Amino acid sequence: MDVERTLITNVHLAYEDAHLAKQLWDVECLNGRVLDIVPSGNFQREPPVVTAGCSTVIQGNGGTLLPSLCHAHIHLDKCFIMDQCDPLLTGSLSEALQVMNKAKARFPDQLADLHARATRLVRESVEAGVTEMRAFVEIDTTVGMVCLDTGLKVKSEWKGVCDIQIVAFAQEALYPSAAAETPGDNFELLRTALARDGISVVGSAPWVEPSKEHAHKNIIHILKLAQDYGLHADFHLDYNLDINVEPMVWETLRQMRRIGWTKIGAGNRRVTIGHATRLGLFSAEEWSRLRVELDELPLGIVALPQSDVYMMSRPSSDGTPTVPFAERTLDVARIWRNHGIHVALSVNNVENAFTPHGYLDPLTLACLEVALFRRSVSTTPKEVIGVMKDAGRPDGYAADGLVPFIGGPADFVMIHEARRWQSGVLSPSFDRTTVVGGRVAARRTGSRWTILDGMESRQGNT
Known part of the structure; x- marks a missing residue:
């Protein structure tokens, strides 16, 4: 049977502790479950990209990872x-x-x-x-x-x-x-x-x-x-x-x-x-x-x-x-x-x-x-509605059910432009990635443009 691994890298998690909330984390998922959570760049095993089976790396770029909605x-x-x-x-x-x-x-x-x-x-x-x-x-x-x-x-x-x-x-x-x-x-x-x-x-x-x-x-x-x-x-x-x-x-x-x-x-x-x-x-x-x-x-x-x-x-x-x-x-x-x-x-x-x-x-x-x-x-x-998965959190420190835990379901929404979990509530951004069972199920991105974009370069050519 194929092993399906996913590594979600460089994300903020919804910790109450200010130091943990500012830290960037990597979340490794195996066959739809959370396998490990470590500070970014500290995996001791081989990176998922070179392991057998289906492997995916999701780059968080400093966004915030929350449980799926x-x-x-x-x-x-x-x-x-x-x-x-x-x-x-x-x-x-x-x-x-x-x-x-x-x-x-x-x-x-x-x-x-x-x-x-x-x-x-x-x-x-x-x-x-x-x-x-x-x-x-x-x-x-x-x-x-x-x-x-x-x-x-x-x-x-x-x-x-x-x-x-x-x-x-x-x-x-x-x-x-x-x-x-x-x-x-x-x-x-x-x-x-x-x-x-x-x-x-x-x-x-x-x-x-x-x-x-x-x-x-x-x-x-x-x-x-x-x-x-x-x-x-x-x-x-x-x-x-x-x-x-x-x-x-x-x-x-x-x-x-x-x-x-x-x-x-x-x-x-x-x-x-x-x-x-x-x-x-x-x-x-x-x-x-x-x-x-x-x-x-x-x-x-x-x-x-x-x-x-x-x-x-x-x-x-x-x-x-x-x-x-x-x-x-x-x-x-x-x-x-x-x-x-x-x-x-x-x-x-x-x-x-x-x-x-x-x-x-x-x-x-x-x-x-x-x-x-x-x-x-x-x-x-x-x-x-009776679909809460794995209500118990063996790590004992997850805050309000918003922080992933080892052994828990790998169902997430990444709020790409939120640098802290509170921003995901106070000013939720459009750009998001939805992860279901460790796999990317949807990605939503927007483009930005104003009349001032590129104005500086155009002025330099006049």
């Missing part, structure tokens, strides 16, 4: 669609739902476009450094299985480059009316879809149901489907800023406990909630209660600041936003600092009515989060 929550079927949407006037959640439902109705007649947009999302994400993502595709009576078919096709096409968890997602209500005692056609379609290979997650948006009681039943149905098919569960949940509305996270946790979905018995299967803006109104006592629950139950939280800041403005009667920017989404740094609960960040949507602004690059998302809360980037998204 992850979309913990992104919609694969509704991206890059603003040119197909009606104008946005209010920026409200109800408007976004109406506009997107109208656009979505055309998906079955636009299969080539659906595939092209999804492929663009994955390609540009990989170029930015993403190697794992949880991708939602909708299943309902409007689109049938076309979004799922496209998602599974794209998942297969990008196998080995980007690990795509496909979420069979019910954005629409499972119950057709407030009087319905049993779920309707949307539920039957969802259940039928789960028999297909390649689905990792089943999800829904309980708050779209016609009543609170139906929303609670939605949660029960999704958890039962996840149990039956051995899947993760993922809910769009508690997407409001109403102190008078009881958070549904408590019902979710209660049902998890009722069916025995605990950390001990669930293996790697997790329940995740996205948005969860209502949790931002929690008291210290509520956060303490949630922390106790999360010690036993495998539930993760994903904040989606680009969407939340846009739609959670709660406009006053004259249309003026009444909620400050930083109160429209979860303050993940404060939540960790004060309550010891990790909250992941993710992009959610790209260029659609839910998120008309922003880009799919997780580092620009982290930069936004720094502006709101002065928070740094971490590997939390991979933990939340």
